[in-house]
Structures are given as C-alpha cells and as structure tokens.
Amino acid sequence: MKLRRLTLIGIPYFWLLALFLIPFGIVLKISLSDIALAIPPYTPTLDISGGWQAFRDFLSELDLENFEFLTTDDLYWKAYLSSLKIAAISTLLALLIGFPMAYGMAKAREDWRPTLMMLVILPFWTSFLIRVYAWVGILSTEGYLNQFLMGIGIIGDPLVILNTSTAVYIGIVYTYLPFMILPIYATLERLDESLIEAAEDLGCSRISAFWLVTMPLSKNGVIAGCFLVFIPVIGEFVIPALLGGSKTLMIGKVLWEEFFSNRDWPVASAVAIILLLVLIIPIVLFQRNEQKQREAEQ
Amino acid sequence: MNQDTSGNAFAPWNDASEKPLITFKNVTKKFGEFVAISDLNLDIYAREFFALLGPSGCGKTTLMRMLAGFETPTSGVIELAGQDIAAIPPNKREVNMMFQSYALFPHLNIWDNIAFGLRREKMPKDQMEARVEEMLRLTKMEKFARRKPHQVSGGQRQRVALARSLAKAPKLLLLDEPLGALDAKLRQDTQFELMDIQESTGTTFVIVTHDQEEAMTVASRVAVMDHGKLVQVDTPDVIYETPNSVYVADFIGDVNIIEGTAEANGESVSLTWAEGQPALIGSANQPISKVASAAMAIRPEKIAISSKKPTDRTNVLQGKVLDIAYLGNISTYHVQLDNGTVIKAQIANTRRIARRNFTWKDPVWLSWTDTAGIVLAV
Numbered sequence: 001m002k003l004r005r006l007t008l009i010g011i012p013y014f015w016l017l018a019l020f021l022i023p024f025g026i027v028l029k030i031s032l033s034d035i036a037l038a039i040p041p042y043t044p045t046l047d048i049s050g051g052w053q054a055f056r057d058f059l060s061e062l063d064l065e066n067f068e069f070l071t072t073d074d075l076y077w078k079a080y081l082s083s084l085k086i087a088a089i090s091t092l093l094a095l096l097i098g099f100p101m102a103y104g105m106a107k108a109r110e111d112w113r114p115t116l117m118m119l120v121i122l123p124f125w126t127s128f129l130i131r132v133y134a135w136v137g138i139l140s141t142e143g144y145l146n147q148f149l150m151g152i153g154i155i156g157d158p159l160v161i162l163n164t165s166t167a168v169y170i171g172i173v174y175t176y177l178p179f180m181i182l183p184i185y186a187t188l189e190r191l192d193e194s195l196i197e198a199a200e201d202l203g204c205s206r207i208s209a210f211w212l213v214t215m216p217l218s219k220n221g222v223i224a225g226c227f228l229v230f231i232p233v234i235g236e237f238v239i240p241a242l243l244g245g246s247k248t249l250m251i252g253k254v255l256w257e258e259f260f261s262n263r264d265w266p267v268a269s270a271v272a273i274i275l276l277l278v279l280i281i282p283i284v285l286f287q288r289n290e291q292k293q294r295e296a297e298q
Numbered sequence: 299m300n301q302d303t304s305g306n307a308f309a310p311w312n313d314a315s316e317k318p319l320i321t322f323k324n325v326t327k328k329f330g331e332f333v334a335i336s337d338l339n340l341d342i343y344a345r346e347f348f349a350l351l352g353p354s355g356c357g358k359t360t361l362m363r364m365l366a367g368f369e370t371p372t373s374g375v376i377e378l379a380g381q382d383i384a385a386i387p388p389n390k391r392e393v394n395m396m397f398q399s400y401a402l403f404p405h406l407n408i409w410d411n412i413a414f415g416l417r418r419e420k421m422p423k424d425q426m427e428a429r430v431e432e433m434l435r436l437t438k439m440e441k442f443a444r445r446k447p448h449q450v451s452g453g454q455r456q457r458v459a460l461a462r463s464l465a466k467a468p469k470l471l472l473l474d475e476p477l478g479a480l481d482a483k484l485r486q487d488t489q490f491e492l493m494d495i496q497e498s499t500g501t502t503f504v505i506v507t508h509d510q511e512e513a514m515t516v517a518s519r520v521a522v523m524d525h526g527k528l529v530q531v532d533t534p535d536v537i538y539e540t541p542n543s544v545y546v547a548d549f550i551g552d553v554n555i556i557e558g559t560a561e562a563n564g565e566s567v568s569l570t571w572a573e574g575q576p577a578l579i580g581s582a583n584q585p586i587s588k589v590a591s592a593a594m595a596i597r598p599e600k601i602a603i604s605s606k607k608p609t610d611r612t613n614v615l616q617g618k619v620l621d622i623a624y625l626g627n628i629s630t631y632h633v634q635l636d637n638g639t640v641i642k643a644q645i646a647n648t649r650r651i652a653r654r655n656f657t658w659k660d661p662v663w664l665s666w667t668d669t670a671g672i673v674l675a676v
Contacts (some may be wrong), residue, residue, distance in 0.1 A: 012365075123524060127537055145490065192399060194397045194398075194399050194401040195401050195403060197388070197395075197397070197401065198395070198397055198401035198403075199364075199403075199414070200367075200387070200388045201366060201367075201388050201389070201393075201394055201395045201463075201533060202388050202389075202414050202415035202462070202466070203389045203415050203418030203419055203466070204389055204393065204418055205387075205389055208418070212414075216405045217404065217405055218402075296404075296448075
C-alpha cells in the first residue's frame with residue numbers, strides 16, 4: 001500500500017527530475033564553463049574516474065565569467081528588453097482582438113459554438129512552421145497582400161512589411177491568438193446570463209452592465225490568456241527569424257545564434273539561464289492566478 | 299394577511315373604483331411559431347401579492363419577463379400605472395426582479411450587491427448607506443454584509459437577492475420561483491417572511507411558482523395558467539373550493555374527478571355516472587345546460603368514511619378499502635367501488651393509529667353532502 005502511494009507520488013517527481021531539473025543542471029553547468037574547440041565545445045568536462053580530486057578540480061574551473069560577459073555587451077540586455085516589449089505589445093494586441101472574438105463566440109447560438117471553437121483550434125492541425133512560412137508569401141513585396149491592395153488600387157507601390165517588426169507582430173498575434181481566445185471564452189461561456197439581466201434590472205445600460213459585471217467576471221480568463229501569450233512570446237525564435245529579418249532583436253534569436261552560429265555554448269547557456277529567470281516572475285504570477293481561481297470555484 | 303386598517307378584507311379587484319397597477323390588454327407573445335402567451339387580459343392591483351401558477355412551459359415566466367422588460371409582447375399592451383411600458387428598457391422601469399438563480403454578483407460582497415442598484419441611480423452616499431443598512435436589517439443579514447455570496451448559505455443568498463431587489467423601492471417586485479432552491483422546512487419559514495416583508499413595505503409582489511401550496515400560502519390572488527392562457531384568476535380559497543374547470547381542480551390539491559352526464563335540477567345538479575351506482579348531487583358554479591356531459595370534482599377531505607350506511611347525507615357510495623396512505627396528520631384511504639372506480643377519501647388522524655377504525659379490505663360507506671362536490675362542464 002505504501003509502495004503504491006510512493007509510486008503514485010514518485011512518477012510525477014521523477015518526470016520533473018528527468019525532464020526539467022537534470023537538463024537545467026546541465027545547462028547551468030555549461031553556462032559556468034569556458035568555450036573550447038573540442039567536442040563538446042566547452043571545458044571542463046567531469047571525469048568520474050579521477051575520483052574526488054578530479055571533481056574538486058572540476059568545480060574550481062567553473063566561474064561566472066559568461067554572465068559577466070553578458071553585462072559588458074549591450075546586445076544582450078537590449079535583446080531582453082526588446083523581447084519583453086514585443087511580448088507585451090503582442091499580448092495587448094492579442095487581447096484586443098481575442099476578447100471580442102471570445103465574447104462573440106460565447107454569445108453565439110449554442111449549436112454554433114462547437115463549430116466556432118473548431119475554427120479557432122483548426123490552425124493547430126497544420127505545422128506551426130508552415131503557417132509562419134505562409135505569412136512570408138502573404139507579406140512579401142510581391143506577396144498576396146500587396147498584389148491585392150495594388151489590384152484594387154489602394155496603393156501604388158508595394159508596402160514593405162516583411163522583415164519589419166510589423167511582420168513579427170502579425171506573426172506572433174496570429175500564432176498565439178487561440179491561447180488568448182480559449183481561456184477567455186471558457187470564462188465568458190460559464191457566465192450566467194441572468195447576472196447581466198440582473199444588472200440591467202438594477203439600472204445598468206447594456207454597456208455599463210458589460211463593464212460592471214462581464215469584465216470583472218472574465219478577469220481570470222483574461223489574465224490566464226495574457227500569460228499564455230506573454231510567456232512563450234518572450235522566448236520566441238521562429239517568428240522573428242522568419243518574418244523579422246535581421247533588424248528585429250529578440251532574445252530567442254540571440255540564443256540561437258550563440259548556439260549554432262558562434263558555437264559558443266557557454267554564453268548561449270548563460271543567456272538561457274537569464275531568460276529562465278526573467279520568465280519565472282510571470283510564471284509564478286500565472287500559477288497564483290490559476291490557484292486563486294480554483295479556490296474561488298470551490 | 300392583506301387586511302386593511304378598517305378590518306375589511308383586502309380585495310381591490312372587487313372594487314370598480316380601484317385603478318389597477320398593471321394591466322395586460324390582449325397581450326400575445328410568440329417565439330417563432332410557438333405561442334407562449336395567447337391574447338391575455340389581466341389586472342393586478344397595488345399592494346397585491348399576486349401568484350402566477352402553472353406547470354413548466356405554461357407561459358408564466360414569459361409573462362413575468364415581459365413585466366421586467368426582458369421580453370416585449372408580440373402584440374397587445376402592458377400598462378404600469380396607466381403608462382404603456384413596451385418602449386421602456388429594463389433599466390428604466392420601476393420594476394425589480396428577484397431571479398430564480400438569485401443572480402448575485404459573485405465578485406461583490408453582500409453590501410455591494412445590495413447597493414448595486416442604488417449606485418446606478420447616483421443616490422447620495424449617506425442616503426445609500428442608510429438604505430442598504432435598512433435592507434440588511436429587514437432581511438436579518440447585518441452580520442454578513444462583508445461576505446461574498448459564495449460564503450453564505452442558500453437561504454441567506456435568497457435573502458440577499460430579496461434585499462437587493464427591494465433596495466430601489468420598486469413599484470413592483472417580481473419573484474421568479476424565489477423559494478425553489480430551498481429545502482421544505484426553510485421554504486415554509488421563508489414564505490411567512492416574504493408575506494411579512496410584502497406587508498411591511500407595501501410593495502406589489504408578483505410571484506411565479508409551480509408549487510401550488512406556495513401560491514396558496516402567500517398570495518392574495520392566484521392566476522392558474524395553462525398553454526399561455528389564464529384558466530382562473532381568484533383568491534386561493536375560491537380557486538380551491540370552486541374551481542372553474544377540471545384542469546384547475548386537478549392542478550390545485552388532491553381531487554376525485556367523476557365523469558358522467560349532468561342534469562340541472564333547480565339549484566343542484568345531478569350526475570349520472572355509472573350503471574348500478576346512484577346519481578350524485580352537487581352544485582355548479584356555472585350554468586349547466588339541461589343535459590350535458592360533465593365531471594364532478596370532490597376533494598378527498600370532504601368525503602366521510604363510515605362502517606354503517608349514513609342516513610343524513612345526499613351522496614352515499616359503498617366500497618372496499620384498497621389502500622391506506624398514512625401521512626402522519628392525515629390518512630388517505632383509497633376505496634374501490636363495486637364497479638372498479640377508486641375514490642380517495644381523507645381523514646384527520648385525531649386518534650392514535652392503533653385505534654384506527656378501518657383497515658384493508660374492510661367494506662365501508664363513503665358519503666358527502668350535496669354542496670361538497672362541484673359539477674364542471676367537460
């Protein structure tokens with residue numbers, strides 16, 4: 001009986017250990033190492049056969065050099081700030097577009113809702129990479145958007161959208177919109193219609209009933225949606241790489257370049273560790289919001 | 299209840315000089331092809347406690363939602379204090395509603411829930427506070443003012459909903475199945491509280507319910523509805539004692555319905571109903587044509603059971619006890635007549651059960667007076 005309980009608790013902990021803590025430990029170790037022309041491309045490597053002395057030597061060679069390096073080159077903190085800015089603006093845009101869509105879905109006729117929900121989820125059936133590539137075809141100077149706009153005579157010269165931050169925002173908002181819509185839809189759909197009627201009955205106009213009742217009661221869905229967009233966008237790499245060109249600075253791209261172009265694994269690992277620390281704050285806030293919501297429902 | 303100061307019974311519906319607070323004039327409401335309310339006329343007077351009673355789907359909730367402003371009539375006019383209210387949106391009507399689900403705002407505490415309507419009409423702060431405190435006192439919720447709705451019990455939520463809907467001192471308060479979510483004991487207590495509050499505030503209440511006992515208890519008048527029409531509108535005792543149709547008789551309380559052919563005979567009506575059984579004598583509250591198919595409605599508690607044939611009663615039938623339902627204060631006897639018909643009779647259990655007179659299979663006589671049964675056209 002006790003063994004069964006231990007197994008039950010043990011499995012998720014083992015999972016966390018194997019898939020999170022051990023990889024994290026490895027990355028942390030690499031971030032404290034030095035770059036080397038070797039395989040793997042860093043020193044020191046731990047040689048267990050050397051015994052205790054080898055382990056102490058190994059430890060003494062680890063240092064915070066790479067983290068110090070990150071502070072000397074302004075590329076890194078600019079990339080962090082730029083990522084935060086892009087994530088914040090994209091989250092806001094996704095909210096402004098996603099909320100009305102979720103509201104519309106929740107107010108739609110009941111037999112329509114599964115279909116609308118399906119339409120929101122449908123893009124997930126295609127590879128994310130292909131969908132982002134498709135935007136290249138739409139947004140490029142010879143792309144469908146420019147052809148269409150020039151065809152109907154709104155513009156004379158093609159707009160330059162691809163390889164600008166506009167293209168990055170379009171790509172991010174497009175990709176992450178379902179993560180905003182679904183949690184908001186979930187809270188709005190559960191909202192008791194009689195609450196709105198009660199507000200109107202007590203003297204609210206339609207609009208004030210929306211602000212005084214619908215908005216506060218969908219707060220948890222809005223917060224959840226914002227975090228679900230904000231957190232992954234900070235580390236986003238594919239979208240700025242494909243749509244943003246060389247000018248868009250995002251930490252995910254810097255990370256990729258350090259790893260694969262410079263083959264500087266230690267600095268790349270340091271960038272990743274800092275990124276993780278930056279993300280911990282919103283993740284903790286997100287978890288607390290979720291927990292509060294669960295408590296309120298009990 | 300509903301006694302005015304002079305001691306006369308409260309009955310403005312009998313007074314031609316009284317102006318009704320609410321008037322429905324030929325109101326029809328259709329949802330697509332479905333007719334929810336069909337050409338309905340009704341007057342409700344100020345200070346009334348008016349109950350709309352009927353099975354689910356009879357249109358009673360639609361009728362109430364039209365008063366609140368959430369539905370508009372397809373045709374016809376609804377007047378509140380002489381004014382057509384069709385064009386007035388719910389937030390501008392001097393009508394408040396207590397919702398079946400209570401619809402308390404979960405993000406606001408009880409104090410703020412009650413103050414919600416007052417804040418919307420921009421009432422000065424000190425007046426508003428006094429009004430909220432008054433409502434809390436009225437519903438005995440002072441101690442819970444700072445709690446959120448999910449932190450109080452179902453009965454307390456019901457009071458908060460009532461306080462919130464009364465806070466704006468509406469001309470008319472609508473109650474949609476207000477006690478439906480409460481258990482039987484709490485429901486009974488709350489019924490009396492509702493009556494007290496209705497009386498002390500002088501507000502006109504319109505209550506929707508499918509529970510006939512609740513309607514009978516609280517209401518000054520009851521409207522029995524079926525398929526979007528009013529079948530009978532009257533005081534509870536008239537509805538019970540002299541229903542105008544088999545539907546009403548059957549819907550309100552327990553009843554025996556005996557079908558047959560009626561023949562008017564001066565004041566009384568005789569009903570021939572089965573071969574080998576004597577004709578039954580009853581009264582009719584509507585004129586019966588000379589010979590017509592009809593039904594007699596007779597309440598079980600008006601039927602006496604005896605072991606010897608009674609001589610002083612007009613209607614006497616013989617049968618055997620088939621079943622006894624012991625309900626504590628009363629027992630219902632199911633008596634089977636020779637022709638197979640089963641008649642229910644009720645007797646108050648004034649004596650201990652061990653000393654009960656009749657048991658299963660006993661031959662008994664059922665009897666009732668010539669005024670106890672009502673003969674209704676079918």
